[in-house]
Amino acid sequence: MKKNTGKLKSLFLDNENICMATDLYQLTMVAGYFERGINHKSTFELFVRNLPEKRSYLMAAGLEQAIYYLKNLRFTAEYIKYIKSLPAFKNVSRAFFDYLRDFRFCGNVYAVPEGTIVFANEPIIGVTAPMIEAQIIETYLLSMINYQTLVASKASRVVHAADGRGVIDFGTRRAHGPQAGVLAARACFIGGCVGTSNVLAAKELGITPIGTIAHSWVMAYADEYESFQDFHKVFPDNTILLIDTYDTINGAKLATKIGKKLKGVRLDSGNITLLSKRVRKILDAAGLEHVKITASGDLNEYKISQMLAKGACVDSFGVGTEMVTSKDMPALGGVYKLVEQEEEGRLMPKMKFSKEKETCPSRKQVYRFINKKGLCKKDIIGLVDEEFDANELLSPVMKKGKLVCKIPTVQQIQKTAAENISQLPDRFRDLDCKTAYPVTISKRLRQVRDKAKEGRDF
Amino acid sequence: MKKNTGKLKSLFLDNENICMATDLYQLTMVAGYFERGINHKSTFELFVRNLPEKRSYLMAAGLEQAIYYLKNLRFTAEYIKYIKSLPAFKNVSRAFFDYLRDFRFCGNVYAVPEGTIVFANEPIIGVTAPMIEAQIIETYLLSMINYQTLVASKASRVVHAADGRGVIDFGTRRAHGPQAGVLAARACFIGGCVGTSNVLAAKELGITPIGTIAHSWVMAYADEYESFQDFHKVFPDNTILLIDTYDTINGAKLATKIGKKLKGVRLDSGNITLLSKRVRKILDAAGLEHVKITASGDLNEYKISQMLAKGACVDSFGVGTEMVTSKDMPALGGVYKLVEQEEEGRLMPKMKFSKEKETCPSRKQVYRFINKKGLCKKDIIGLVDEEFDANELLSPVMKKGKLVCKIPTVQQIQKTAAENISQLPDRFRDLDCKTAYPVTISKRLRQVRDKAKEGRDF
Numbered sequence: 081m082k083k084n085t086g087k088l089k090s091l092f093l094d095n096e097n098i099c100m101a102t103d104l105y106q107l108t109m110v111a112g113y114f115e116r117g118i119n120h121k122s123t124f125e126l127f128v129r130n131l132p133e134k135r136s137y138l139m140a141a142g143l144e145q146a147i148y149y150l151k152n153l154r155f156t157a158e159y160i161k162y163i164k165s166l167p168a169f170k171n172v173s174r175a176f177f178d179y180l181r182d183f184r185f186c187g188n189v190y191a192v193p194e195g196t197i198v199f200a201n202e203p204i205i206g207v208t209a210p211m212i213e214a215q216i217i218e219t220y221l222l223s224m225i226n227y228q229t230l231v232a233s234k235a236s237r238v239v240h241a242a243d244g245r246g247v248i249d250f251g252t253r254r255a256h257g258p259q260a261g262v263l264a265a266r267a268c269f270i271g272g273c274v275g276t277s278n279v280l281a282a283k284e285l286g287i288t289p290i291g292t293i294a295h296s297w298v299m300a301y302a303d304e305y306e307s308f309q310d311f312h313k314v315f316p317d318n319t320i321l322l323i324d325t326y327d328t329i330n331g332a333k334l335a336t337k338i339g340k341k342l343k344g345v346r347l348d349s350g351n352i353t354l355l356s357k358r359v360r361k362i363l364d365a366a367g368l369e370h371v372k373i374t375a376s377g378d379l380n381e382y383k384i385s386q387m388l389a390k391g392a393c394v395d396s397f398g399v400g401t402e403m404v405t406s407k408d409m410p411a412l413g414g415v416y417k418l419v420e421q422e423e424e425g426r427l428m429p430k431m432k433f434s435k436e437k438e439t440c441p442s443r444k445q446v447y448r449f450i451n452k453k454g455l456c457k458k459d460i461i462g463l464v465d466e467e468f469d470a471n472e473l474l475s476p477v478m479k480k481g482k483l484v485c486k487i488p489t490v491q492q493i494q495k496t497a498a499e500n501i502s503q504l505p506d507r508f509r510d511l512d513c514k515t516a517y518p519v520t521i522s523k524r525l526r527q528v529r530d531k532a533k534e535g536r537d538f
Numbered sequence: 539m540k541k542n543t544g545k546l547k548s549l550f551l552d553n554e555n556i557c558m559a560t561d562l563y564q565l566t567m568v569a570g571y572f573e574r575g576i577n578h579k580s581t582f583e584l585f586v587r588n589l590p591e592k593r594s595y596l597m598a599a600g601l602e603q604a605i606y607y608l609k610n611l612r613f614t615a616e617y618i619k620y621i622k623s624l625p626a627f628k629n630v631s632r633a634f635f636d637y638l639r640d641f642r643f644c645g646n647v648y649a650v651p652e653g654t655i656v657f658a659n660e661p662i663i664g665v666t667a668p669m670i671e672a673q674i675i676e677t678y679l680l681s682m683i684n685y686q687t688l689v690a691s692k693a694s695r696v697v698h699a700a701d702g703r704g705v706i707d708f709g710t711r712r713a714h715g716p717q718a719g720v721l722a723a724r725a726c727f728i729g730g731c732v733g734t735s736n737v738l739a740a741k742e743l744g745i746t747p748i749g750t751i752a753h754s755w756v757m758a759y760a761d762e763y764e765s766f767q768d769f770h771k772v773f774p775d776n777t778i779l780l781i782d783t784y785d786t787i788n789g790a791k792l793a794t795k796i797g798k799k800l801k802g803v804r805l806d807s808g809n810i811t812l813l814s815k816r817v818r819k820i821l822d823a824a825g826l827e828h829v830k831i832t833a834s835g836d837l838n839e840y841k842i843s844q845m846l847a848k849g850a851c852v853d854s855f856g857v858g859t860e861m862v863t864s865k866d867m868p869a870l871g872g873v874y875k876l877v878e879q880e881e882e883g884r885l886m887p888k889m890k891f892s893k894e895k896e897t898c899p900s901r902k903q904v905y906r907f908i909n910k911k912g913l914c915k916k917d918i919i920g921l922v923d924e925e926f927d928a929n930e931l932l933s934p935v936m937k938k939g940k941l942v943c944k945i946p947t948v949q950q951i952q953k954t955a956a957e958n959i960s961q962l963p964d965r966f967r968d969l970d971c972k973t974a975y976p977v978t979i980s981k982r983l984r985q986v987r988d989k990a991k992e993g994r995d996f
Contacts, residue, residue: 100738104736113769218754
């Protein structure tokens with residue numbers, strides 16, 4: 081085993097090392113398949129078995145980064161050498177490592193567009209490829225789709241609670257590492273946020289970056305008002321002041337002295353509902369009706385909803401930790417399961433029978449039925465070739481490893497998400513929704529499943 | 539605003555773009571400081587205000603990646619151009635962007651070694667530098683230290699519950715994106731794990747990678763035993779079989795047919811306590827006493843503790859989601875606060891007075907008192923120049939931007955962590971510990987704080 085040499089490690093991912101951003105068992109399994117000559121055409125589907133508690137829908141996200149991975153996955157000499165060096169691989173033939181060297185993902189991928197609302201057991205992505213190609217990509221796909229879907233779903237709830245007021249992602253510092261901060265900013269935007277504090281995400285994705293000052297700015301001055309004035313001198317058109325460093329009410333009064341050019345104030349602590357009303361009055365009394373109030377500080381959808389119910393005078397919400405970690409439900413249990421495999425030229429449905437982890441076989445399509453009002457009525461998970469008078473959620477993304485669809489911008493994805501949300505009947509958007517959206521499996525799919533079950537006693 | 543061009547985005551971090559992996563307000567603030575000529579020598583400290591519920595200690599981690607950032611932080615032309623293009627920056631002088639172009643972090647850093655146990659309000663890292671340098675690095679430091687510390691602390695609990703049995707990180711697929719999987723593997727190892735499924739972390743850090751097969755391997759065969767045999771042929775010395783795909787007891791019986799070369803079996807579903815006992819009997823009856831049983835499947839410290847209390851025959855635990863997301867407490871609220879600043883040549887203590895967010899001023903040292911048995915007795919947070927008969931936890935890491943300490947390997951850090959844990963009295967390791975470890979602030983620090991409070995009415 082190569083030891084850490086003491087050189088500082090960045091632990092960044094890049095095109096060279098993403099081949100290693102996986103679980104070891106993917107590599108042992110594909111070596112095994114290779115050595116035993118098993119490489120049938122197979123279909124895997126990525127889905128969530130059960131909606132997390134406190135979630136009445138999920139919003140699919142992360143597909144673009146998953147495709148990036150599939151397009152760029154290579155095994156370079158350094159990493160092949162490492163795998164070869166592992167004791168477990170000592171009996172694996174040279175031919176396998178040659179295979180890895182020439183590896184390209186050449187499979188077919190179908191998926192729901194990012195921003196699509198999905199429910200339990202509905203495939204988010206499906207992959208049809210020779211077994212080895214389909215297997216080796218599992219871990220990366222899961223980590224990307226699980227996280228962005230988790231956060232887009234949470235952000236969508238927060239945005240709903242804000243009831244038309246802007247929500248801004250402030251979560252980078254509490255995200256699970258620097259890349260998670262960027263991925264979260266993307267997913268939050270898809271979920272409906274209007275901006276992010278994360279500058280890299282803003283630049284890369286064309287999202288509006290938002291932010292002015294922290295408490296440290298105010299504390300760097302002996303005098304609070306002087307700190308406000310100084311910020312205003314440098315940022316005359318973007319003067320949003322944090323007014324709670326010492327005393328919020330006094331801070332608000334000092335802020336009004338900036339005059340008409342003041343753009344906004346931010347409250348980050350204390351009883352924000354109460355304070356926002358008092359601050360609003362102070363601003364209005366000074367003729368500053370146009371000045372916006374932003375609230376921040378450990379907010380979530382429930383707190384926002386309560387604040388607004390109590391008449392808080394808040395124009396936008398900066399939400400961090402709770403949104404980017406999806407704190408009340410911090411992991412999405414997406415899985416990636418073999419559902420179909422070619423055997424002697426025939427496609428055979430495949431399923432897993434483990435207790436509580438039973439899967440549904442065959443490559444699937446999700447049929448979404450829309451009523452006359454344009455609202456979702458129900459979904460049927462069926463076989464790919466069924467015909468229903470319904471929207472088909474899954475569509476081709478890659479064929480033989482090549483992109484066959486246009487990759488939308490996050491702005492377009494945000495629109496897709498908003499359209500999906502507008503089709504969802506109100507009761508499913510309730511923060512405490514207890515009703516499950518109706519999803520059933522088609523008669524034909526049920527028959528396939530029951531037949532696969534019967535046939536399992538080899 | 540530059541729009542997303544439709545090109546696939548990896549959202550990787552690299553040496554070029556880490557300068558943007560920050561909150562916008564860091565950039566507006568430093569532009570403001572620059573323009574107003576404010577660049578006093580300042581000290582910021584990174585600490586956690588309150589221990590999270592269900593945590594009786596924290597294990598510091600992430601320093602190496604924080605230092606990597608400080609050593610490599612540059613503002614390249616592409617990113618300077620982007621900042622310049624933001625409407626808010628239109629009044630900022632060219633001199634500021636020239637400053638950014640030449641930016642290097644040249645400050646002093648002191649920190650507790652990774653693996654050190656810390657409590658609420660104890661600085662994990664301190665930075666003394668001109669205000670601009672000290673401020674601009676906040677977000678990245680927080681996201682790195684918050685996450686790795688969160689996971690190392692959680693892993694330490696899981697390892698404790700496993701009571702000497704190996705714990706393996708299986709969490710990559712549920713971590714918050716691919717980089718979080720790698721960071722989590724590192725932090726879990728520091729917390730005492732014996733290995734990880736994450737191949738990249740294993741390679742980069744010299745950790746043992748662990749993994750053999752998933753359910754898809756077994757499902758790829760018409761016959762379960764044939765799938766076992768085939769894996770054994772390719773990995774004769776590393777045959778650890780997953781036996782719960784169809785029926786665990788039958789799976790165990792089939793596994794015994796591999797004979798003496800069988801290395802282990804893994805149970806991933808069902809009542810593992812019960813199943814493990816029955817599987818153990820089947821293995822022993824077949825003369826396979828040496829074969830190890832690994833358990834996995836949504837485990838955490840509580841479940842492991844209960845399983846072992848009920849006599850589960852498990853030799854090692856694969857733990858994923860709950861450990862890498864620290865699921866019961868998925869965010870660490872570390873903060874980075876200005877505590878001291880030079881004013882007219884004098885070091886002035888600085889503090890924040892916001893309700894519930896009051897900070898303690900001045901650059902600090904943590905003094906840990908060890909009793910005759912070698913156990914921690916109490917900590918005193920004091921000023922840096924106090925003299926106590928106690929261990930000083932914080933030591934210099936960088937001076938004028940240069941490393942002044944040896945960077946330990948993660949193997950060395952794991953040892954440091956184990957030593958720290960061995961000094962912690964048992965009651966603080968209880969999973970349900972309700973007693974707070976005694977941490978007080980020194981008399982001199984209290985005097986400084988009280989004086990700063992009195993002096994705040996400018």
